[in-house]
Amino acid sequence: xxxxxxxxxxxxRRCRFENNEMSQQxxxxxxxxTRLTIHSIEKGKFNPSATLALKIARYFNKSLEEVxxxxxx
Amino acid sequence: MKRLLKISNxxxxxxxxxxxxxxxxxxxxxxxxxNMITEMGDVESFMDKFxxxxxxxxxxxxxxxLSALLTLIxxxxxxxxxxxxxxxxxxxxxxxxxxxxxxxALLSDISKEYVFGLPSExxxxxxxxxxxxxxxxxxxxxxxxxxxxxxxxxxEIVLKDDSIFIxxxxxxxxxxxxxxxxxxxFSFMYSTLYPLPLWAAKAGIIITSLIAVIPYVLIVFYWFIxxxxxxxxxxxxxxQYQDMTKASLVTLIASIIVMTAVFLIQYYVSEFDFIxxxxxxxxxxxxxxxxxxxxxxxxxxxxx
Numbered sequence: 001x002x003x004x005x006x007x008x009x010x011x012x013r014r015c016r017f018e019n020n021e022m023s024q025q026x027x028x029x030x031x032x033x034t035r036l037t038i039h040s041i042e043k044g045k046f047n048p049s050a051t052l053a054l055k056i057a058r059y060f061n062k063s064l065e066e067v068x069x070x071x072x073x
Numbered sequence: 074m075k076r077l078l079k080i081s082n083x084x085x086x087x088x089x090x091x092x093x094x095x096x097x098x099x100x101x102x103x104x105x106x107x108n109m110i111t112e113m114g115d116v117e118s119f120m121d122k123f124x125x126x127x128x129x130x131x132x133x134x135x136x137x138x139l140s141a142l143l144t145l146i147x148x149x150x151x152x153x154x155x156x157x158x159x160x161x162x163x164x165x166x167x168x169x170x171x172x173x174x175x176x177x178a179l180l181s182d183i184s185k186e187y188v189f190g191l192p193s194e195x196x197x198x199x200x201x202x203x204x205x206x207x208x209x210x211x212x213x214x215x216x217x218x219x220x221x222x223x224x225x226x227x228x229e230i231v232l233k234d235d236s237i238f239i240x241x242x243x244x245x246x247x248x249x250x251x252x253x254x255x256x257x258x259f260s261f262m263y264s265t266l267y268p269l270p271l272w273a274a275k276a277g278i279i280i281t282s283l284i285a286v287i288p289y290v291l292i293v294f295y296w297f298i299x300x301x302x303x304x305x306x307x308x309x310x311x312x313q314y315q316d317m318t319k320a321s322l323v324t325l326i327a328s329i330i331v332m333t334a335v336f337l338i339q340y341y342v343s344e345f346d347f348i349x350x351x352x353x354x355x356x357x358x359x360x361x362x363x364x365x366x367x368x369x370x371x372x373x374x375x376x377x
Contacts, residue, residue: 025153025229034235035153036372037312045375046312 006070012042015060015067031055078151078223081144086216088137093209095130100202102127107195110187120184127180131173134205138170141212146295148219153229155236158215160243162208167288168251169208172201233310237296239372244292245365252285252358260351274350282354289361312375320367327363332356 016022024038031038031052040046041056048056048068057067102123109116145163152159179194179201186192259281263269269277300308309317335355339348348355 023229025231029230029232032233032307033310034233034238034313035231036235036239037310040312040375043375046315049311052311 005072007044007073008047008068009044009071010041010068012038012056012067015062019060027056027059030059074147074151075223078144078147081140081147082216082220082223085137085140085144086213086220088133088140089209089212089216092134092137093206093213095133096202096205096209099127099130103195103198103202106183107191110191116187131177134173135170137209138166138173141208142166142170144216148215149237149240149295151223152219153231153234153236155239155243157243158211160240161247162211162215163240163292164244164247164251164288165204165208165211167291168284169205171284171287172204176201234299235313235372237292237299238309238313239369241289241292241296242365242369242372244289245361246369248285248289249358249360249362249365252282252354253362255281255285256351256354256358260348271350278351278354282358285358286361313372316368316371316375319371320364323367324360324363328356328360331359 012027016024016027024042025035028035028038032055033052037046037048041048053068054064057064060067106116106119108114109119142163145159145166148159149163176198179198182194183192183198186194256278259277260274263274263277335348335352
């Protein structure tokens with residue numbers, strides 16, 4: 001499989017629900033971005049920077065790969 | 074916050090209804106004045122008789138505008154979702170309040186010039202009344218539609234706001250588009266249909282440009298005040314940076330294409346010489362329109 005066919009996906013929605021059904025706004029406040037940014041990441045329309053991805057994973061006490069992963073487009 | 078917004082909403086609604094009645098009164102006065110001038114009646118005593126009631130109504134208009142702008146700012150803070158009607162009302166509200174002072178200048182001119190025939194200021198005066206009317210009616214629509222949701226809406230804690238960022242783009246689009254139209258129409262009309270001395274044309278272009286740009290300057294100033302509590306590097310989040318970077322590239326390419334076309338047209342078509350006088354405000358409004366619309370497009374595209 002060529003790397004250009006891979007797309008960044010995430011389990012952000014599931015993580016939020018497992019974390020007391022927290023809202024997008026609450027997560028945005030926790031990692032210092034806007035709600036629109038969290039919404040766009042969840043929808044797969046915006047790829048976060050490594051720093052933001054790590055901040056999100058750390059917030060949920062998970063490894064980076066548990067929240068973000070590559071999948072064939 | 075919720076209580077303050079409810080009080081502000083209700084006060085503005087009451088003042089709005091009174092102002093609509095006042096607008097009917099002042100417009101009846103303007104129409105009667107116009108008829109009296111065309112029929113060569115006793116304009117002076119007519120104006121003397123109505124000057125105090127009209128001035129009193131204008132004081133109510135000013136109070137309503139101030140209350141409406143306060144309500145709009147409170148709503149911008151309270152409702153964390155962007156709303157085009159709110160942004161549109163912020164733009165028309167600022168323009169309308171500036172036109173209140175414009176009305177007073179126009180009436181002063183009319184009172185001096187009516188002896189030479191029907192002053193052309195009446196056209197601008199009635200255009201200004203139409204703007205006030207649109208603002209008053211849409212303000213009622215907003216106040217009624219948001220009145221109930223103020224009670225229901227949860228007060229959310231938002232550390233990094235995106236609604237003011239999006240609203241600033243809406244206002245940028247409105248300022249840019251209206252500035253382009255006003256500057257183009259004004260300069261075209263006064264350089265071809267109604268020739269004016271150069272100083273008067275320049276003054277007219279500056280005034281129309283200011284009317285169009287001030288709402289954008291104010292929303293950016295408001296956004297800047299809010300951002301002062303954050304470090305400069307944190308003024309935007311990474312998605313906003315990315316959206317603005319893409320928008321800057323679109324603006325750069327599109328503005329070069331449009332300005333080259335404008336240059337070629339004015340170079341080869343002598344009727345378009347007026348661009349010489351207005352290229353700077355034209356460029357500013359073009360860039361504002363392109364940047365705000367493309368930023369909004371990229372923000373919304375990745376969010377839907």
